[in-house]
Amino acid sequence: xxxxxxxxxxxxxxxxxxxxxxxxxxxxxxxxxxxxxxxxxxxxxxxxxxxxxxxxxxxxxxxxxxxxxxxxxxxxxxxxxxxxxxxxxxxxxxxxxxxxxxxxxxxxxxxxxxxxxxxxxxxxxxxxxxxxxxxxxxxxxxxxxxxxxxxxxxxxxxxxxxxxxxxxxxxxxxxxxxxxxxxxxxxxxxxxxxxxxxxxxxxxxxxxxxxxxxxxxxxxxxxxxx
Numbered sequence: 433x434x435x436x437x438x439x440x441x442x443x444x445x446x447x448x449x450x451x452x453x454x455x456x457x458x459x460x461x462x463x464x465x466x467x468x469x470x471x472x473x474x475x476x477x478x479x480x481x482x483x484x485x486x487x488x489x490x491x492x493x494x495x496x497x498x499x500x501x502x503x504x505x506x507x508x509x510x511x512x513x514x515x516x517x518x519x520x521x522x523x524x525x526x527x528x529x530x531x532x533x534x535x536x537x538x539x540x541x542x543x544x545x546x547x548x549x550x551x552x553x554x555x556x557x558x559x560x561x562x563x564x565x566x567x568x569x570x571x572x573x574x575x576x577x578x579x580x581x582x583x584x585x586x587x588x589x590x591x592x593x594x595x596x597x598x599x600x601x602x603x604x605x606x607x608x609x610x611x612x613x614x615x616x617x618x619x620x621x622x623x624x625x626x627x628x629x630x631x632x633x634x635x636x637x638x639x640x641x642x643x644x645x646x647x648x649x650x651x652x653x654x655x656x657x658x
Contacts, residue, residue, distance in 0.1 A: 509533035594623035
């Protein structure tokens with residue numbers, strides 16, 4: 433497994449420049465303590481910094497994942513998942529039957545069926561993304577079910593619970609903390625602590641996904657005004 437070396441980069445948002453410092457860690461295990469890891473690995477933090485944490489890692493280390501084996505996948509989920517086209521770059525999304533079933537369980541079969549029907553109607557006209565617009569953000573944001581997390585699903589972090597966790601981590605580290613769900617196609621800022629840069633500003637600072645993906649092992653990032 434090749435691992436890309438983390439690279440410090442600088443980005444300017446408005447009139448403010450920020451140094452972005454990816455923080456390399458070992459491959460994190462679900463039984464480890466998130467607070468201890470953030471304090472230890474982000475030891476170079478300074479006043480005014482904001483530490484951003486990958487939502488997937490925050491979910492994993494706080495026991496909020498869902499075991500794929502606990503999901504009874506029905507035939508309707510298997511059929512619907514066949515009509516989901518993988519994203520550019522190979523991301524499977526709801527083409528994974530277990531993820532489709534989980535979304536159906538959470539948002540309801542009626543909404544998923546309606547979204548699938550509307551997508552089937554609009555796709556021949558070149559309209560894309562109808563399914564996710566109608567199925568809602570939960571359907572878009574649920575993750576996992578593929579390597580290296582074949583056995584787990586990662587539902588989106590409840591924003592209120594994420595905000596509480598960010599505040600707790602800020603108390604432990606003394607700097608701002610944010611939980612973010614970023615990828616090469618965009619993403620969102622799930623929650624921020626009181627000392628963090630604003631969600632809107634962080635979205636711009638992280639727009640090109642400096643956390644990177646999968647095997648880079650950089651789930652934490654220090655954002656420093658410069």
